[in-house]
Amino acid sequence: MDISSLNSGPIWLTLQLASVTVMILLAIGTPMAWWLAHTRSKMRVGIEALVALPLVLPPTVLGFYLLILLGPNGWIGGPIKTLTGSPLSFTFTGLVFASTLYSLPFVVQPLQSNFESIGSTPMETAASLGASRWDAFFSVILPLSRRGYLTATVLGFAHTLGEFGVVLMVGGNIPGKTKVISIEIYDRVEVLEYTQAHILSAGLLLFSFLILLTVYSINKKLPVHVS
Amino acid sequence: MTDFLKAIFKVDYPGFALDVDLKLPASGITVVFGPSGSGKTTLLRCLAGLEKSGTMEIAGEVWQNENIFIPVNQRAIGMVFQDSRLFPHLNVRDNLLYGYKRTPADSRRLQMEEVVHVLDLENLLERGIEKLSGGEKQRVALGRALLTSPKLLLMDEPLAALDAQRKTEIIPFIRKIEKELSIPIIYVTHSMSEVLQLVDTMVILKEGRVVKWGPVEKVFADIQLRDAIGDQNSGAVLDTTVLEHDTEFGITRLDFMGQELSVPLQEIPPGQGLRVHIHSKDVSLATQPPDGLTSVLNILKTKVKKIGENAGYSVDIELDAGRPLLATITRKSLSNLNLQPGQSIYAFIKAIRMVHENI
Known part of the structure; x- marks a missing residue:
């Protein structure tokens, strides 16, 4: 077995992609989930359906539209190209953009149900004790949301690790830039290098299992706050 | 001269409306009494600034009118709810200090030791919330609200979830707060026994409107009161x-x-x-x-x-x-x-x- 022929590049790239994506998702997913959990707007169901779309769409469909959108003539890719000289398609940034959309429901949905179960009373109680909205969010809501954030982070991370279709469509297969583990596995199988494909697949499987295991055991230990 | 709490609220929800115009003494205990669905809690939420409606003025200070609206976190109010609403991730001490820390130092009229003493909380300070009995929780919630040095204490059926034994434990504390700390209290309940033990001024609500209000001896002597409070209490x-x-x-x-x-x-x-x-x-x-x-x-x-x-x-x-x-x-x-x-x-x-x- 020739492990040395195994390039660690795709592994690092994958971890990098997943980490950056999750951080962005937590930043934009928090206000989105908060809004969805508390709004009485009629827009709510529409937005909820949009957020859930990546769950049911074939990744190639999402990837196809993103490719057009991010490409040199796309609504996003075009202006970016005039600004920076290159479009977003087939770049790491493009991948992050695509992954963020693709994994959005995995972060927004757990956060939304977390905020819904907390309800509006802790915010009101904190306000009656003199806390501003931001203060109340950080001093009361966040500590009560540890489970929700843990679930959202891990699901978002793990889901980004495993994406294939979207990455292939938007990022292609450029070593060091867009070639992630799932693509590398596909490549190895294509050229019948089953050993390397095995190592990578088993590694991904084991890694995914371990983080899920960790989450579930931490979740079990975290106190459930019932008000 | 007596200070007054003036409040005019009009709230319209599907199937429910609150329409009140009150002038209450800003001292003693005012009990808001009425069956469930009569608008007691909504009235309290309006006073707290949790519902935006109407005008309100306490002791000459305008808290809300057409142009002014002081948001709930800037009002000198303390709120105590039926379900205590203590923060489960904080222990008793940190719950008590939550509002205190957020009260400007020059507005802090009440100190930790004083409140802990009045409410007899010395032995509970390091405890987690989940280890408190129902009565202890309500005492901590009361203390937490008091430590914001409120000019008005709003209590929404604070004893409703407690058994008779716990109730008799807490009622003296509420009287003591009003007397020793001279904080006016608006107390919402549908329990006649709580009314009788606490009330100085009474407001009777029915279907979102004030049926009767005034000093207790006057309200209870009203021969038309029978309809509002029932035969057995007339x-x-x-x-x-x-x-x-x-x-x-x-x-x-x-x-x-x-x-x-x-x-x-x-x-x-x-x-x-x-x-x-x-x-x-x-x-x-x-x-x-x-x-x-x-x-x-x-x-x-x-x-x-x-x-x-x-x-x-x-x-x-x-x-x-x-x-x-x-x-x-x-x-x-x-x-x-x-x-x-x-x-x-x-x-x-x-x-x-x-x-x-x-x-």
Whole structure:
């Protein structure tokens, strides 16, 4: 077995992609989930359906539209190209953009149900004790949301690790830039290098299992706050 | 000069509307009483600034009107809810300090030691919330609200989730807060026994509107009150002073506006106040003092003030005994006695209830 022929590049790239994506998702997913959990707007169901779309769409469909959108003539890719000289398609940034959309429901949905179960009373109680909205969010809501954030982070991370279709469509297969583990596995199988494909697949499987295991055991230990 | 709390609120939800215009003394305990769905909690939420509606002014300070709206976190209010709403991720001490830390230092009139002492929380400070009993939780919630040094304390059925034993533990604390810390309290409840024990000013709500409001002795003496509070509670609430104890007969003598009342022996030292509730159906009337012996101990000399217009079997009579007193007699008796307003009459009181017995 020739492990040395195994390039660690795709592994690092994958971890990098997943980490950056999750951080962005937590930043934009928090206000989105908060809004969805508390709004009485009629827009709510529409937005909820949009957020859930990546769950049911074939990744190639999402990837196809993103490719057009991010490409040199796309609504996003075009202006970016005039600004920076290159479009977003087939770049790491493009991948992050695509992954963020693709994994959005995995972060927004757990956060939304977390905020819904907390309800509006802790915010009101904190306000009656003199806390501003931001203060109340950080001093009361966040500590009560540890489970929700843990679930959202891990699901978002793990889901980004495993994406294939979207990455292939938007990022292609450029070593060091867009070639992630799932693509590398596909490549190895294509050229019948089953050993390397095995190592990578088993590694991904084991890694995914371990983080899920960790989450579930931490979740079990975290106190459930019932008000 | 007395400070007032003025509030005009109009809230319209599908299937529910609140429409009130109140002027209450900004001192003592004001009890808001009414069945569920009458708008008690909504009124409290309006006062807190959790609903944006109408105008409100306390002790000359405008908290909201057409142009001004002080948001809830900037109002000097303390809120206590039925379900305590303590923060589960903080222990008792940190819950107590949550509002204190967020109160500007120059507005802090109450300090931790004082509140902990008044509410008897010394031994609970390091405890987690999940290890507290229902009564302890409410005491901590009360302390947490007090430590924001509120100008107004809003309590939404704070005892509703507690058993009778816990209630009797907490009621004295609420009275103590009002007396020792002189913070006006608006107290929402649908329990008549809590009303009687706490009330100074009463507001009765029904379907989002104020049915009756005013000082307790006035509200309870109103002959139309029967509709709002039910037959079993109709009758005057009197504040008396303990005169002396007669241990031989097991009697405590009370002073009421210069007249004397006897009740079963109380463990209250002479000079202290005792609130009693005299149901109107326990009062009968006679034009003469008894010339022979009678088993009735309590006879008050009164004047007829007002005769109710009850068309049924019985009729309510409002009497003036220095303070108002209510009697329910049959219409037949009314006719026999030929009662007229202003006439002197003797009220025979068959039973006196101490308000703390009602729990």
